[in-house]
Amino acid sequence: MARTQHRSRSRSRTAATAVLTVLVLVGAAGWWTRLAPDGDGAGTPSAADRSTTSRAEAKEPSGWGPTKSERTQAAVLADALPLEDLAGQLIIARSFSNEQSLALVRDKHFAGVMVTGQQILDVTTDDPLTDVKAFNQQLQEAGGDRGFPVMVPIDQEGGLVARLTDPLTTFPTFMSAGAAIAGHGDEGAAAVTAATKASGAELRTAGYNTVFAPDGDITIGPADPIIGSRSASSDADIVAQAVVAAIDGYSQAGLISAVKHFPGHNVSTDSHKGLPVLDSDRERLRSHDLLPFEAAIADSAPGIMTGHLDVSAIDKGVPASMSRKVITTGLRKNLGYDGLVISDSLGMGAVMQRYPGGDSTVEAIKAGSDLALMPADNDQAYDAVLAALKSGEIPEQQARDSAARTIAYLLHSEASRELPGDPGSHTEQSQQLSAMAATVVAHPCPVPRITSVSPTGSSDAVAAFRTAAQEAGLPLGGGTSVALLGPGVPAASADVVVSTDTPYGLARSSAPTKVALYGSDVPAMRALVAVLMGKARALGKLPVDIGLPPPTRC
Known part of the structure; x- marks a missing residue:
């Protein structure tokens, strides 16, 4: 236990140092300023990018993530996919029914299925988790001839965004991570890591291999329309530390995590309803919005989810999730990120109003996303992606590289040691995080x-x-x-x-x-x-400003 906490604290400090180093090296010519303002930022894939051999010969990665052999295996599997299967492998389906979801995985090779809302858990049964486990197992069986697992993701941030509650252990909002770290430093970060490790262990036991968490967003305060307590803090450095601590825990549990919503849902408009404008200039982006994501990249974050945000200083009028300048040039090339890139849900108002039918799915993939999440119409999305692959609108090699990344992480998660994760067995870790916060x-x-x-x-x-x-x-x-x-x-x-x-x-x-x-x-x-009762002291520190002076010392 002590060794695990020490490793987590060391990795948190290392990631923070790495971010500062990046900022010093980049300086006034930060990565956003290197984006060509008049071009599409697409560039031409290099020979190394196009070559399966070069992908297989990549250096052994550091931190939690696919081994070289897993990447080699993934590249071979991805390159063998017929176009009809490759199209599906780029999409995580929106689940409308169990039967349809299983058919999409079995017949159209969808990468995975996202189940949300009331469908995920029938709390009227004596054992509500049984049906969840059974369906997740059916998903794996539906894709059983692939040679790699089906992606089964869940939104499980803690607090208000927790698709599964009892009988699993419940955890507080992610703002608790900010309060714990602000008040206790490394000990607070260790409590965050212990909590996400515990949550990840229980989720894997329930049949999940991916969690869309933590939030790398920096709350703007009371005007924040949707993120709120899902953010660790209004302080970018605190958010960065919280994100690193959370990633460490999920990774220790063998769960693929995805930090969201790149480059930061730090806005006063809800992207479920319309397209928010992130009006940070390039300096503000570099010194504020991007810090949590840079820390995540330095900490070998398995995944990053893009937000539906108009980053006007970079690609005005285009959602970041659809922007090649933001994803391929910014996140991939300039930040050097080689993990999974996943779009936010494509059924949200910010994109549905602008990209009808399967267009949003095609645009997200063209921009550089490996996985297009929850299109409004699964079949329309599949048909559009397949047509775009056949026409060359989506470059086939780019699609195979994306499939290889996804497969490599799924193989690595499957091979990771499964920790004890009995439902409800980690209340101590949840309580400790709340006590620290x-x-x-x-x-x-x-x-x-x-x-x-x-x-x-x-x-x-x-x-x-x-x-x-x-x-x-x-x-x-x-x-x-x-x-x-x-x-x-x-x-x-x-x-x-x-x-x-x-x-x-x-x-x-x-x-x-x-x-x-x-x-x-x-x-x-x-x-x-x-x-x-006076048995404990509340020594957390407010991670946001609420306009009150510090409490009086007695």
């Missing part, structure tokens, strides 16, 4: 002794708090009023107000004691109850 924002002097509590808030949060209080022997009813301030609730009034998502509402709340918690599940509430 918990932040006292205000308190009276002297600090009052709490002997009984009356919680208010959402029914789920109150139920979790009551469970934690009863376990700890803290009487319920009367005494100190505790208001649990959840997402979308602007303020509260009580003896103690606790934010369980972003902490901005604490500034508007009326309470002598204010605590930022970043989570509302039972492990988070156990950490909170320990603080209220």
